[in-house]
Amino acid sequence: MKLESKVPQGELSTKWTQYKSSVPLVNPANKRNLNIIVVGTGLAGASAASTLAEMGYKVSAFCFQDSPRRAHSIAAQGGINAAKNYQNDGDSVYRLFYDTIKGGDYRSREANVHRLAEVSTNIIDQCVAQGVPFAREYGGTLSNRSFGGTQVQRTFYAAGQTGQQLLLGAYSALERQIGLGNVKMYARHEMIEVVKVDGKARGIIARNLVTGELERHFGHAVLLCTGGYGNVFYLSTNAMGSNVTAAWKAHKSGALMANPCFTQIHPTCIPVSGHYQSKLTLMSESLRNDGRIWVPKKKDDNRAPNNIPEEERDYYLERRYPAFGNLVPRDIASRAAKERCDAGYGVGPSKMAVYLDFKYNMTEKYGRAEATKRGISNPDDATLVALGKELIEEKYGNLFDMYKQITDEDPYEVPMRIYPAVHYTMGGLWVDYELQTSVPGLYALGEANFSDHGANRLGASALMQGLADGYFVIPYTIGSYLSKEIHTKPIPTDHEAFIEAEKRAKDRINQLMGIQGTRSVESYHRELGKIMWDKCGMARNEKGLKEAIEEIKALREDFYKNVRIPGSVDEFNPELDKAGRVADFLELGELMCHDALNRNESCGGHFREEYQTEEGEAMRNDNDFTCVFAWENKGENNWELHREELNYENIKIQQRSYK
Amino acid sequence: MGNSMKINLKVWRQKNQNTTGLFETYSVEASPDMSFLEMFDVLNEQLIEDGKEPVAFDHDCREGICGMCSMVINGRPHGPKQGVTTCQLHMRSFKDGDTVVVEPWRSNAFPVIKDLSVNRGAFDRIIASGGFVSVNTGSAVDANSILIPKDIADTAFEAATCIGCGACVSACKNASAMLFVGAKVTQLSELPQGQAERESRVVAMVNQMDAEGFGACSNTGACAAECPKEIPLSVIANLNREYYKAKLNGK
Secondary structure, eight states, rough: OOOOOOOOOOOOGGGHHHHHHSOOOHHHHTTTTTTTEOOOOSSHHHHHHHHHHHTTOOOEESSSSSSSGSGGGGOOOEEEOOOOOOHHHHOOOHHHHHHHHHHSSSSSSSSHOOOOHHHHHHHHHHHHHHTTTOOTTTTTTBOOOOTTOSOOOOOOOSTTTTHHHHHHHHHHHHHHHHHHHHHEEEEEOEEEEEEEEEEEEEEEEEETTTTOOOEEESSSEEEEEOOOOOOGSSSSSSSSOOOOOOOOHHHHHHEEEEETTEEEEEEEOOOOOTTTOOOOOOGGGGGGTOOOOEEESTOOOSSOOSOOOOGEEHHHHHHHHHOOOOOGHHEEEEEEEEHHTTOOOSSSSSOEEEEEOOOIIIIIIIHHHHHTTTTTSSSHHHHHHHHHHHHHHHHEEEEHHEEEEESSSOTTTEEEEEEEEEESOOEEEETTTTBOOTTEEEOGGGGGGGGTTTTOOOOOHHHHHHIIIIIIHHHHHHHHHHTTOOOOOOTTTTSSSHHHHHHHHHHHHHHHHHHHOOOHHHHHHEEEEEEHHHSSSSSHHHHHHHHHHHHHHHHHHHHHBOOOOOOOOTTOOHHHHHHHHHHHHHHHHHHHHHHHHHSSSOTTTBTTTTTTTTSSSSSHHHHHHSSSEEEEEETTTTTTEEEEEEEOOOSSSOOOOOO | OOOOOOEEEEEOSSSTTOOEEEEEEEEEOTTTBBBBHHHHHHHHHHHHHOOOOOOOOOOOSSSSSOOOOOOTTTTEETSSTOOOOOGGGGGGOOOTEEEEEEEOOTTTSSEEEETTTOOOHHHHHHHHHSSSSOOOOOOOOOOTSOOOOHHHHHHHHHHHHHOOHHHHHHHOOOOOHHHHHHHHHHHHSSSGGTTTHHHHHHHHHHHHHHTTBBBBSSOOOOOHHHOOTTTOOOEEEEEEHHHHHHTTOOO
């Protein structure tokens, strides 16, 4: 199989403009006769579904939650990047492009990333027009802050709940189209099979999660906007229901899976507190604007953090990376935290945590500025804390509340304790420049695809990519395919392809229900997560990965012998839903290990212990691995590797340095 | 970590919308650092082990933002603590040996699907009736071309933090949805972008709210008291003002 990236010819900065001017259009009368299925209603799905419906296509949208507004994009906290240069700090489309390529450790496709940077500015305009209440300055202009891996302020935000506000904007646009009858919404529905006719995606089999019924839905094209698969690790910052099932069924129907081992471990999450823990909670990267990360200089220092004097603290990020300090990219900050904890300097009861401390900026930065503003000369410490606290509260109030709620400690008084956790998956379905997978008519948008973030995603870029794909990319690129489909009449759902796909789905469900063993689905998921975290997590090596593959195979076998799913198929049965998802994770986990094992280098979030510099930094092998690994499913847990070479024509590949 | 605690649960069990339900009693060993939903995870694992049906309940993000979790705990939506959702409620808010009663949201407009899960599609239909700005993708002007004073942006944001969980409806003796509707109307009527449809929006949303079977507001304030995002009662006053203004203008 030859992978065609379909990157347009021409100079980088003109590719997208030229593409838009030359891509075939579908006239309004024909659009009305074309059906598009959108699976998932997060930022990518809701923005795509609403925009395509506005254009005149007939859209059916699906989500497994009880409402499209619940998609996990809602939980994104810190912000969204855009190259607006409102702060006059030298930002530009090129700089956003460059930062994203470098942040991704030179493992993403130049043309896709440049397009992303180009449309980033339109996203902010669109969201503001929808009534998204971004943070503003007193003069009424939009406010910005910094995120990791950049030296400009280009992140737009709405307190610590930017994802919520952006998703509610996209959701309102989607609901508007539902009200107008242009989108038919199917909530509490899960896609469990892709239907292909003559090699093209022509629909899906969805399961109604309330009644258990299987439904057949036809579409001239199918868009998967189903998010990432971080829950393969069991504990992650993803929502409980986030899963790989739709993407995995697409993969088994012929769509290639690209760079599946590229996982983002987020440096600042609330540490695990007990074995019962069901998920991990993120503390936004934006906190690193004002929080300083440190551990005690002495091993096993059991003093309370506020009793450890300044000179006995190791601000290890500021020490190791003076140019970027606490705002190094996520992969680097996570590894540095792991290094300190592994070396015995960790804090808290488990010793697997570091401090994120706001005291200095609360008093020295905000407190002092506010005191000056109010004409208080020589303010004492208590005054500075009180004044600074107000500003910190305004910027991060909801995050501080959440931290207190979970840990029962007040982060205004004591530093937060944080540790890295699985957060995002850069890997995903392989797509070309048009966001089409290797199956014609099947597209993947947002986190579900692999295309823009290389081996490490920069903060505040996930929201940007989801909305770019949905609002501004797919509405153009889908025309390239659908313009050739205007003569295709809707295929009746009693076509044999639908019957066969439904039978596959039904057989699988009956197989799972028929096992009636002794172990809960949850227990398998937890065990898989532990294997993945220990052996395919923040650090990987050949021996561990080979072991993990065998362990996952054994666990999968056991699952199909001993899992117990209560209830029946024809009712609301969350345990059955979960069983289907965990079954897919048990296959994906193995592929991730193969991917990590074959990539004999370290890059971004993929850290192979065999490949590191003397200082412990990731060591890439550009000669052999400046490429995408795209895996083709060859039946029963068997895969064939294809490569897409990445050509850097505009950026010179360098050793990534944030020192 | 911490000490183990024993919790006696009385949980509403109902097979589906067409059957009547009843309370079942269970006992769970919990830890103070567990969230309320993690305590339910432990209960469900126990039930599955015993060959019984686990309790169905809605949940997803477990960070207090998706609005999916929805339990009435000891008579209060999202439980005894102010300003938190059920998923952010921790067992340290209870004592060893406590008996805790757990029911689904109570409202005819939110029919029970199973056990503690309800159907909140009515909220989506209210938004579909007018809770948006009619602006198609691609037609927006530069984001900084319309300046919005900070206090207006802040008021709009405060109203926009509603998570659509439905606690307000469940807390209200009339099962009124006015806090939910008021929050959206306030967000969009404050902002310059929402002005064009200001009057038609409020009328359409109130009509849909009535059609869904939500009750009227009698100013008790239970909704705002139980709202996990602390949406202020003033959004209802604002909703009334907006509605009367629109009606006076013949909308």
